[in-house]
Amino acid sequence: MTARPRGARGAAAAAARWAAVAAVLAFTLFPAYFMVVSAVSERPRSGTDSLLPTSFTLDNFRYVLQEAGFLGYLGNSLAVAALTVAGSSLLALLAAVAVARFRFRLRTTVLIMVLTVQMVPLEALVIPLFLQVRDLRMLNSLLGLSVVYIALALPFAIWMLRGFAAAVPAEVEEAAYIDGASWGRMFWSVLFPLVAPGLVATGIFSFITAWNEFILALTFMNEADRYTVAVGLRQFFGQYTTDWGAVMAASTVITLPVMVFFLIVQRGLVAGLVQGAVKG
Amino acid sequence: MAPPVSTRPAASAAGAPAPPPGRRRRAPLLRAGTRRRALPWLLLAPALAVIAALLLFPLGRVLWLSVQDYGLDNVVSGRPDYIGLDNYAQVLGDRYLWTVALPNTVVFAAVAVAGTVVLGTLVALLLAELRPLVRTVVLGCVLVAWAMPAVSGTYVWVWIFDVDGGLVRQGLEAAGVVGPEGYNWFTDRLAFYAIAALNVIHHGFPFVAVTVLAGLLTVPRELHEAALLDGAGAWQRFWNVTVPTIRPVFAVVTILSTIWDFKVFAQVYLMPGGSGGNREVLNLGVWSYMQSFGQQSYGLGAAIAVLLTLMLLGITVAYLRALFRDEELR
Numbered sequence: 001m002t003a004r005p006r007g008a009r010g011a012a013a014a015a016a017r018w019a020a021v022a023a024v025l026a027f028t029l030f031p032a033y034f035m036v037v038s039a040v041s042e043r044p045r046s047g048t049d050s051l052l053p054t055s056f057t058l059d060n061f062r063y064v065l066q067e068a069g070f071l072g073y074l075g076n077s078l079a080v081a082a083l084t085v086a087g088s089s090l091l092a093l094l095a096a097v098a099v100a101r102f103r104f105r106l107r108t109t110v111l112i113m114v115l116t117v118q119m120v121p122l123e124a125l126v127i128p129l130f131l132q133v134r135d136l137r138m139l140n141s142l143l144g145l146s147v148v149y150i151a152l153a154l155p156f157a158i159w160m161l162r163g164f165a166a167a168v169p170a171e172v173e174e175a176a177y178i179d180g181a182s183w184g185r186m187f188w189s190v191l192f193p194l195v196a197p198g199l200v201a202t203g204i205f206s207f208i209t210a211w212n213e214f215i216l217a218l219t220f221m222n223e224a225d226r227y228t229v230a231v232g233l234r235q236f237f238g239q240y241t242t243d244w245g246a247v248m249a250a251s252t253v254i255t256l257p258v259m260v261f262f263l264i265v266q267r268g269l270v271a272g273l274v275q276g277a278v279k280g
Numbered sequence: 281m282a283p284p285v286s287t288r289p290a291a292s293a294a295g296a297p298a299p300p301p302g303r304r305r306r307a308p309l310l311r312a313g314t315r316r317r318a319l320p321w322l323l324l325a326p327a328l329a330v331i332a333a334l335l336l337f338p339l340g341r342v343l344w345l346s347v348q349d350y351g352l353d354n355v356v357s358g359r360p361d362y363i364g365l366d367n368y369a370q371v372l373g374d375r376y377l378w379t380v381a382l383p384n385t386v387v388f389a390a391v392a393v394a395g396t397v398v399l400g401t402l403v404a405l406l407l408a409e410l411r412p413l414v415r416t417v418v419l420g421c422v423l424v425a426w427a428m429p430a431v432s433g434t435y436v437w438v439w440i441f442d443v444d445g446g447l448v449r450q451g452l453e454a455a456g457v458v459g460p461e462g463y464n465w466f467t468d469r470l471a472f473y474a475i476a477a478l479n480v481i482h483h484g485f486p487f488v489a490v491t492v493l494a495g496l497l498t499v500p501r502e503l504h505e506a507a508l509l510d511g512a513g514a515w516q517r518f519w520n521v522t523v524p525t526i527r528p529v530f531a532v533v534t535i536l537s538t539i540w541d542f543k544v545f546a547q548v549y550l551m552p553g554g555s556g557g558n559r560e561v562l563n564l565g566v567w568s569y570m571q572s573f574g575q576q577s578y579g580l581g582a583a584i585a586v587l588l589t590l591m592l593l594g595i596t597v598a599y600l601r602a603l604f605r606d607e608e609l610r
Binding site for chain 2: 017020021024025027028029031032034035038046048051091092094095097098099102104107110112113114115116117119120121122123124125126127128129130131132134135147148150151152154155158183211212214215219230233234242244247248250251252254255258259262263
């Protein structure tokens with residue numbers, strides 16, 4: 001009711017608000033827009049060529065996927081990501097149930113270790129991991145890369161799943177025991193179905209980790225047919241000229257799956273990151 | 281610890297630290313008390329083993345490598361040469377660290393964090409003002425920036441700022457700011473990092489916006505109304521009501537952004553000159569990588585990486601304090 005009298009000021013505020021929304025949208029969406037328009041333009045030699053879509057062609061995509069071998073990189077990345085998701089989800093589920101449903105000595109220590117280890121820079125890990133993987137003769141092995149990615153994705157996956165596992169009310173678990181269920185039975189029939197949505201979110205997060213990772217893939221994979229998408233993208237950079245249409249087409253191909261998955265999990269992702277800081 | 285008494289469940293329950301209420305009723309299972317105590321560790325074992333083998337052990341090994349003279353011949357023979365703290369002396373005595381690599385890391389992180397947090401907070405305040413439907417739509421668009429992988433996002437910014445045909449170059453040339461001979465801003469350290477900061481802020485602010493928005497929505501309306509009655513302006517209400525209420529949220533987003541921005545790698549490495557072509561633009565992470573895999577002196581690279589890790593560890597301790605100040609871990 002109090003807002004009524006200030007009509008002119010209210011209108012000005014609304015206009016300012018819409019202007020701000022427009023500015024935010026322009027800033028956030030521009031790179032993605034520019035990427036896609038460049039990707040479907042015919043040989044964009046300069047930026048202004050692809051500011052507005054003047055031509056439409058899928059030649060860049062065809063070139064990237066068929067001739068430049070990007071299809072192979074996609075296959076590698078998918079294989080690595082699938083192994084990472086499977087491995088990290090399974091291990092994180094067990095660990096998250098342990099820290100969320102049990103009280104035991106050193107529990108807080110384990111949690112703090114899981115949190116802290118996420119801060120370790122990959123630049124520090126890449127040197128010893130390279131030597132380790134090399135000694136095991138696992139360089140250029142997709143399996144070797146996946147195992148390392150499982151370790152990378154694990155701390156955050158545990159941290160995120162912990163929230164989902166802790167949210168299951170104790171009464172539900174007790175009811176299963178009263179019905180005579182063993183712990184294992186309770187885990188599969190009660191806890192697992194209730195935590196499954198969290199598992200989907202965690203799995204997608206692990207997928208994104210594996211899909212986007214750059215420095216380790218760059219170091220471990222030095223045979224071209226073993227490149228993942230993040231490393232394969234560098235192929236399109238010529239010594240003197242860069243085929244920007246091809247680079248942007250490949251970038252679009254890399255970005256799409258991440259974007260789709262990201263929109264699915266964003267709520268859980270935020271909740272997992274700031275747990276303990278925001279209420280709930 | 282009392283011996284396993286099967287007839288008096290209460291006796292053994294008293295010994296266990298505060299069991300959840302429901303468990304006391306399951307008298308038959310209490311005999312398996314030890315098994316239950318081992319169960320969480322059994323569940324944790326595989327995850328802890330993987331973390332120990334692939335994160336903690338390498339972390340120890342990088343520390344060990346940093347006191348070795350470890351070159352290509354050591355990689356082949358597997359024999360290390362212990363040289364004590366020589367690598368650290370060499371790194372810390374290098375002018376390059378103090379004039380190039382460290383400022384590139386710290387100043388860049390400070391600028392990027394400030395930009396990310398300020399922009400993210402402004403966007404969050406804007407989102408909080410919008411109607412729910414509009415808010416959801418705008419939020420979805422903002423997330424697009426977050427979802428863009430660092431690798432492809434970096435290439436898009438490089439393309440926008442491309443020296444020959446980039447959008448910015450052509451715009452500036454049309455406006456008469458840059459002559460037809462052009463200007464290579466990727467060779468200029470300040471311009472290079474300005475572009476990197478733009479990239480990192482663009483990629484990082486959605487996280488801050490989403491998180492701060494979640495915090496803003498928990499601030500009770502009554503607080504704002506009371507402040508309004510007391511005649512507080514918009515800025516005063518933000519500074520004296522909103523900020524203190526969601527201070528922990530600000531602490532978390534600031535520290536997490538700091539950690540992320542300290543260890544940017546792909547965003548620098550993939551820019552022209554960022555992979556060693558231009559020594560002026562390396563940060564600690566890329567410098568460490570170039571020393572190790574470019575110059576094959578893994579010991580020196582490890583020492584740089586250890587310094588970076590120590591800095592991040594300091595920030596992490598601050599993070600944990602901020603996280604656990606208000607609430608105990610559930």
